[in-house]
Amino acid sequence: MSNRKRSALFTLLCLCILIPTTLILGSRLKGRWYYLTSTLIVVEAMIPFFYAFEIRKPKAGELVTVAVLAALAAVSRGAFAFLPHFKPVVGIIMIVGIAFGGEVGFLTGAIAAFASNFFFGQGPFTPWQMMSYGMGGFLAGAVFHRSWEKWEKKKLFPVALGSFGFLSVLLLVGPLLDICSLFTMSSTLSWDFAIACLSSGFFVNLTHSLSTLLTLLLLGKPLLAKLKRLQSKYGIWER
Amino acid sequence: MAKRDPFSEYHPLVCFLFFLTVILMGTVVRHPAYVLAGCVASGWYYGLLKGRGLLTMLLRLLPLLLLVSLLNPLFNPRGEHVLLRIFGRAFTWESLCFGFVTAGSFAQTILWFGCYNTVLTGDKFTSLFGNLIPALSLLLVMVLRMMGEQTRKLKQILHARSGIGKGITEQNSRREKLLHGMTALSALTDRALEGSIVTGNSMKARGYGCGRRTNFHSRRLRVGEWLCLLLFLFLLALTLCLGGMEAEFEPVIRTDPLGLGFLAYCGLLGVPIVLRIKESILWHILKYGI
Missing domain, CATH: 1.10.1760.20 (Arp2/3 complex 21 kDa subunit ARPC3)
Known part of the structure; x- marks a missing residue:
């Protein structure tokens, strides 16, 4: 697979699986979990950019x-x-x-x-x-x-x-x-x-x-x- | 008292895990006792690290905390005991308590981050993530170095400009100040980019990208650090399994009774403080031995 495809696949994985999972888990928990959930989502949204940079060498x-x-x-x-x-x-x-x-x-x-x-x-x-x-x-x-x-x-x-x-x-x-x-x-x-x-x-x-x-x-x-x-x-x- | 802080000299992995855990727990848990314990531990450790710095930090935090704890009830009218009414909205005892807890967890987050900044410096962070994200951590190291360098270069440029009579003072108009800043910034860009080409060529010539990278901090976990890490994970597991961290504020205040889980949490928070105390006791014993 070319680097471009790999990074696109990774982005898709992050957007379609990781972030919804975090959202669902976060909404189930009691307490002040919303800060953690929101920050996790922000971090997860940044990961594809960093990954694309890494594999581009x-x-x-x-x-x-x-x-x-x-x-x-x-x-x-x-x-x-x-x-x-x-x-x-x-x-x-x-x-x-x-x-x-x-x-x-x-x-x-x-x-x-x-x-x-x-x-x-x-x-x-x-x-x-x-x-x-x-x-x-x-x-x-x-x-x-x-x-x-x-x-x-x-x-x-x-x-x-x-x-x-x-x-x-x-x-x-x-x-x-x-x-x-x-x-x-x-x-x-x-x-x-x-x-x-x-x-x-x-x-x-x-x-x-x-x-x-x-x-x-x-x-x-x-x-x-x-x-x-x-x-x-x-x-x-x-x- | 010994000035060395043993926890700061531990393996970056231990420090990073510790701060990650206490900051996450601090932002999430809203049981008043847990929040209080977190505030005391973070304040204590901050004081051990910075000495007098704790006082200035607390003075700066205090108005912000008051604001947070008093503002929250204004937006959250739920609760049984109405203290007073402002603009027709109820200001309740329960939401005031909730505001205090929120302020407490805000305060401990800030204090823990203060400790984090002293303990986990940039080089330790990059040594921890150097092999996981090689390009990014190298980028970070370079940016951290260049920020100092470019501030210095910027000062030189500003000095040089004032040397040829193009300096700026308070009397100049805003337009002049703005244009002056832009010119200086433009000159700095030229200088910095020219250097970047040279640095890039030099890196290439020295074999950048061939083989694995090594770190300035090259060390493995020692036995004591393994023990500390295991103890820490054990306490964390105890805290999470025994539970007792729930608290509700609306409509009435109801908190879980304190149990072993709370003790485990206190132990967890106290790791760096206990290490420091142990160090200073050892130091005194050694001094008397002489």
Whole structure:
């Protein structure tokens, strides 16, 4: 079997067997099992991405490039010390996803979140953060990876990138993190608490999505050009 | 008192299993006694590891815990004994208790993770998973190293920019601050990516991908560690089999009576603390012997 088929089969196995089993088992148990169940599902949803990366046996240069970009995303806040609350992390992860494809984008996001938590402290939110940052990169790759070179010349390309980033952080990346606090802090699940959690995170998410918009608007084109050069000159993550 | 923490020097597998178990149990079980035991054990071990750090941690946690325990009853009006009404909603004694338990299990999770961060450092984590996920664990090691390196490079770039009169201060407008940051980030990307090609070539030249990988921490489980692991698994099995972890809060509070299962759980939580105490007793005996 080719690597591609193996990873597709594995993904299917995870989605169709592992996750439903966890859900059924989790709903049968009493107590505060929902945090555990939800976190397990988040972890299980990440496994196929990691597995695909492992069996692909990446070249040394590709491995180092992903490491460099993940580290860059993790430390990027340092460049904006004078602008509190400005977080360019997800923007950079999205650019990686667009240039190298959704899977690499996911990996960069997940590793960046995990590694930066070694410095800021791991917590019950770690898998959720990995998932949400990874999803940011994956989504950007899924939407733009195939066609960005065609659209690149258009004048509105950075604006399109920015607005995509804005919406996906506001609607997906941010709320995923809020859902984690819902599971860790509430004693019983209720819609009221969920709405309170999501709305209390709204302004944080708004500033987060604004900074993603600005990052993609200003850094999108230059960074994409640099990554494209790596691709064409050194054959790193070629399609 | 001896400053060494024996549990931190144990095989990463033992440490990882311990933290995995106590964190999972801590988030799942909602029996008040179990939660209290978890809080005491995690706080005690955190104090042993960090000393004064425990106080600052508790001060930081306290407002959050109050918020969690007082917020929950607002969203959960079930329960028999109504304490007061806020905006027409019942604020009941039962759900307040439930809120305290939730806050307790939140606190012990945070404290256990604090201990985890000190005990299981990045290199131990990768040595544990190095052969299961070789590419990913190598990736993690590289990212952890590069984060320090790139922070340093970023500082150099910012210094260089201020050296040629393009530095930024509080007086600059937001637009200038933003553009300044973007330029610095762009320069950092160039520098880091250029290095990545060199590193990749060098790895290839030194034979990356040929044969099995070895680790910085190369060691097997010692006899004492096997014993500790077996004792730990035995206590875990006792806790799970004897049960008595159920508690209900609605409509009235009802908890399982405490039994041997609780003692086993306390033993389970106390493993690192007992090891530490044993070490310091041994140390005192040795000192008197001189």
